[in-house]
Amino acid sequence: MKTTKKMNNQEISRLLKAVSGAYEVKKENQFKVAAYDKAAVAVEHATSELKDLWDDKKLEEIPSVGKSIAAHLDELFRTGKVKHFEQVFKGLPEAMFEFINIPGIGPKSAYKLAIILKITVAKQAIRKLLLAAKSGKIAQIEGFGEKSQKQIIEGIKAYQKGATKQNRMNLPYADRLAHEIMAYLSLIPETLRVDTLGSLRRKVATIGDIDISVATRKPDKTIDWFLAYPKIHKIVEKGLSGATIILNNGRQVDLRVQGPDSYGAMLQYFTGSKQHNIHLREIALKKGLSLSEYGIKPTSLRQPAELRGSPKIQKFTGEEKFYQRLGMAYIPPELREDTGEIEAALRQAKGKEGGLPKLVELKNIKGDLHVHSNIQIEESHDPGMDSIASMVEKAKALGYEYLGFSEHNPSQSQHQEKQILDLLKYKKETIEQYNYSRVNNVFYVFNSLEVDIKPSGELAIPEKAFDLLDYIIASVHSEFNLSREKMTKRVLRALAHPKVKILGHPTGRLLGKREGYELNWEEVLGFCLKHNRWLEINAFPDRLDLPDNLVREAVKRGVKMIINTDSHTTAQLSLMEYGVDVAKRGWATKNDIANTQPYDKMCNEIKKGPPSLTSRL
């Protein structure tokens, strides 16, 4: 396992996993093995790049990274390698560290395969393993058989496809798919309750498989009904407690069924996250309790499986009582990532300070300040599809008080300055007329623009144009590869303009397509706090940007955010809920989110000044 100086979190996670695997093969203390494994998972899920934490000497802030591992990582960042790890890897075939990345192969199998098949070097190791499997050599190894050989072939295929990382659905897509199936499951009377589970229930930005649970007294009927779902491509697995299918669109759906009396424990268990559940069980253990998907029992009772469901197990119909039994307040699924929510829930239950936040909700949202209409102002890119009027109708139906029309700026290359000013005057007049025409309806329309931030940090409209607008959303739409320093300078220069109130989709990421650009968040957050600028939580499905971890940072520092949909059609206005989900995952309360304010306050905040009487009446 080679190490290089500039490793990212994923690579470091793999390195730690390799150390764990090496220790396991060498029969090192099992808790040491587990410690490295835990650290690997923690690094994978870390919300900051370790390199940055190392710069700030904060490596030990990652849970499960203690003195020893931090010291090793320090050596890694300083010298590009870790002598101790090299010692650990000594005597083990490089190839095994390739193999452990294949689903279904753990350290022991990886080692055995590498040794017996004499595949030692990392290069081409997986290809050689595949050849060995296909020629039937693996089935002959003791402990392996035909089936494991086949499984390895499947595993390699999945690995090569990158099935683990890519190919994830974005949250809104998965959510809608799940709700179709949930509606179907609700059609039969045996279905008492149906929920999403796993990352979907926790509202993670990207989802692998769809997990759904049903409370039912007749599990077999429910499962049969599920397996009769019309859009099934194939049935992968059918058991007593659930089933797995592949849909026609290639997506995997797992169903879990449970009787209503144990439903709460099951819901809790399969919602995860894994880290959250592990931490819960550790706490339960100290209270002499053991948790499982069936309920809570005293640890003194080591019952064999057939005694499951004996009265000694305390069952839970819902999750609230489950958490209560552990001495904590109910934890919303969005927070269950073991990033401090358990400690907060314990404090809250004891009536102490520092409890769980009261999370912002969709119903708190009073308006959307980033939508695009089809008004003709010859924008540089991506015009909206629907009229101002229809967007407003939809917004009113959603219960909003205001909308901000933020079309892209007219392209600078195609227009003279005067043309741009004329187009923006036309837009201002249109908007004002619109406000004026809504005599008795209390609904307001802001006149805004989403302006490109040029690589220099200049804004892509003429200086005179600023006076024609209520506020500006500044966004990066080009040159994503600038260095962190240059990008930070670029963004801060744009934010410094007094009309700029919002930094649009702040990291520029496109889920599954493009990593975000790098920014010095210390500086950006500091600037926003000091000068009262808002970071956008863009709810568009492949953006969900700010990411939840940065929302959390912003919340910690008191930087305000605004949840916008970036809608280009009326239908997209209802994407707001996914932006709210991101905010929740970042622990945001109503007060952290600017567009929970009613119109009057919003108006003051963006320094529009009170609207003139003519435009208000």
Add this chain to the structure above:
DNA sequence: GCCGTTTTCGGCCCGACTGTTTTCAGTCG
């Protein structure tokens, strides 16, 4: 190796599934 309002020593999450097994080891979530 990590971690701590019951501990700086002495613990460390739980169960299912699979495949290969005559009683269990490895992997996964």
